[in-house]
Amino acid sequence: DTAVSQTPKYLVTQMGNDKSIKCEQNLGHDTMYWYKQDSKKFLKIMFSYNNKELIINETVPNRFSPKSPDKAHLNLHINSLELGDSAVYFCASSPRGTAWEGYTFGSGTRLTVV
């Protein structure tokens, strides 16, 4: 039973398109995150949600819009995709908004914009 699942695993799309990535966790965690991992493996926080409410919104273009319908789901919608958006996007969750019990990451969504 996958703890944090992301769909799709791979996404290839053309510039200018709009796409969504879905994330679900079955751990009962309160906080969920989106991280972007670039081609050099650098992991950068994009958004943090605690119990459906946006907590952190790092410097991310407003073409990226997260949506959390409930605390088990955090989706990422991207408008007007650009070449520079190509990366691996990871969803993660943690209990009670703290890192002390560890983040659980999904397996990632590799987005390629052509």
Added chain:
Amino acid sequence: QQQVKQSPQSLIVQKGGISIINCAYENTAFDYFPWYQQFPGKGPALLIAIRPDVSEKKEGRFTISFNKSAKQFSLHIMDSQPGDSATYFCAANGSGNTPLVFGKGTRLSVIA
């Protein structure tokens, strides 16, 4: 501004050797320092973590050494095995809802 600086970028170690990865931080509000391990095609997974009230933590072959005054911490992998070949990330965060900030990663290759 990179909050956690990690080195080296890549590391090749002989099987049975010791792998050492170093990290440094600036923010004195950080109070939790984990290491994550990532295999190709997978998400990072928590390996071991330390709080600043101790100088060392050991779990099996993995040890974190922490130097609060120098604002540095390191991961030591004893008796390195080919199965340890992965990318390792140090990370840090403070209290409350601040998310983890990660170092840039170290790609470890353990060769037989």
